[in-house]
Amino acid sequence: MLLAELANSLVDAQNATRREDYRCPACHEPVRLHRGAQVIPYFAHLPQSPCTIQGEGETTEHLTGKRQLATFFAAWGTTELEHVLPTVQQRADVWVARTPQPVAVEFQCSPLALGRVSERTAGYHQLSCYPFWLLGHRYRRQRLNWALIERFMGWLPRWELCLLFWDVEHRQLQLTHHLYQDVAGHYGGQVTRVTNLAALMAGPARVDPYPQLSLVRVRYHWAQELARATPQLRPIQEFLYLRGHHLLGFPAAFAATDCTPPVLGQGILLWRILFGTALFALKGPLTPARLRPIAQNCLDLVGGHVQTVRVSFPHLLARLQTQFVTELVQRGYLDVVPGGWRIRRQPRWRSEQL
Numbered sequence: 001m002l003l004a005e006l007a008n009s010l011v012d013a014q015n016a017t018r019r020e021d022y023r024c025p026a027c028h029e030p031v032r033l034h035r036g037a038q039v040i041p042y043f044a045h046l047p048q049s050p051c052t053i054q055g056e057g058e059t060t061e062h063l064t065g066k067r068q069l070a071t072f073f074a075a076w077g078t079t080e081l082e083h084v085l086p087t088v089q090q091r092a093d094v095w096v097a098r099t100p101q102p103v104a105v106e107f108q109c110s111p112l113a114l115g116r117v118s119e120r121t122a123g124y125h126q127l128s129c130y131p132f133w134l135l136g137h138r139y140r141r142q143r144l145n146w147a148l149i150e151r152f153m154g155w156l157p158r159w160e161l162c163l164l165f166w167d168v169e170h171r172q173l174q175l176t177h178h179l180y181q182d183v184a185g186h187y188g189g190q191v192t193r194v195t196n197l198a199a200l201m202a203g204p205a206r207v208d209p210y211p212q213l214s215l216v217r218v219r220y221h222w223a224q225e226l227a228r229a230t231p232q233l234r235p236i237q238e239f240l241y242l243r244g245h246h247l248l249g250f251p252a253a254f255a256a257t258d259c260t261p262p263v264l265g266q267g268i269l270l271w272r273i274l275f276g277t278a279l280f281a282l283k284g285p286l287t288p289a290r291l292r293p294i295a296q297n298c299l300d301l302v303g304g305h306v307q308t309v310r311v312s313f314p315h316l317l318a319r320l321q322t323q324f325v326t327e328l329v330q331r332g333y334l335d336v337v338p339g340g341w342r343i344r345r346q347p348r349w350r351s352e353q354l
């Protein structure tokens with residue numbers, strides 16, 4: 001930590017001299033000043049300290065970043081390093097006294113379990129402050145992945161679904177924004193760097209269109225995965241096989257080309273193939289109440305979610321279902337009847353493998 005208590009006031013490690021009576025501002029246990037030629041000065045608890053609101057292990061990146069972020073956010077209000085919040089047992093790396101809503105900045109450089117991200121986010125919400133999670137270098141160099149999205153994806157006006165990274169070396173905020181997933185489940189987003197809050201508020205100078213994925217490429221990719229017996233596709237292929245179908249022969253009527261929010265696991269196309277297969281195997285009238293649990297079951301099979309720690313998509317599944325059923329009606333596979341739909345004709349599966 002950068003601050004310690006001394007005689008009821010706070011001392012910044014960069015101005016501190018060696019002495020024995022520094023204490024942690026949160027738990028008031030003794031802390032020791034660390035300084036040397038190679039390290040930025042900081043305070044640390046003694047080993048086996050009982051402190052329950054310790055921050056993450058201090059690295060140069062984390063110590064430097066915290067100070068940079070206090071400066072970066074200063075245009076929004078008075079900033080305070082390592083602000084202790086006793087009611088929720090948390091310590092915000094930087095606290096911004098913004099009106100009407102304060103902002104808690106978390107500069108996360110080390111790995112953090114999903115449960116801890118949820119707890120800390122909930123703690124900030126309890127205090128009605130907005131948590132700004134900024135991720136360090138180890139996260140910035142990762143490829144987009146679900147663990148990252150599930151823990152840290154937020155939503156900001158003009159940037160939409162986004163991840164925020166702080167680049168200590170360049171003193172820049174890097175946004176990976178307009179996050180999406182293509183039909184085959186690959187994550188993507190647009191990267192923009194900003195150097196001040198005005199640029200953050202202004203949003204990106206341009207927004208790239210979401211990419212369109214060729215279905216030929218998707219089939220080719222799946223053929224390779226099936227040949228390699230990739231475990232993720234196994235439950236999907238089993239589901240289809242038991243109903244007399246092969247994944248690569250999916251009907252054109254099930255195809256999708258639009259990107260989705262990045263929460264659908266292996267992607268919307270697999271979800272539509274499973275849901276369409278289950279739907280056309282049903283006998284009797286199709287009602288929304290009958291289709292809903294099937295849609296959910298198929299979402300589970302493709303590893304999809306309707307919620308991350310910070311963003312929920314309560315209507316996403318219903319919207320995907322409505323869109324798909326509407327298309328099937330338009331293409332003459334389903335008829336609208338009172339209270340639901342009726343199968344008019346079965347979609348044709350391709351028999352050849354590729």
Ligand SMILES: [Zn+2]
Pocket residue numbers: 024025026027028029045051052053054
């Ligand atoms: Zn402590």
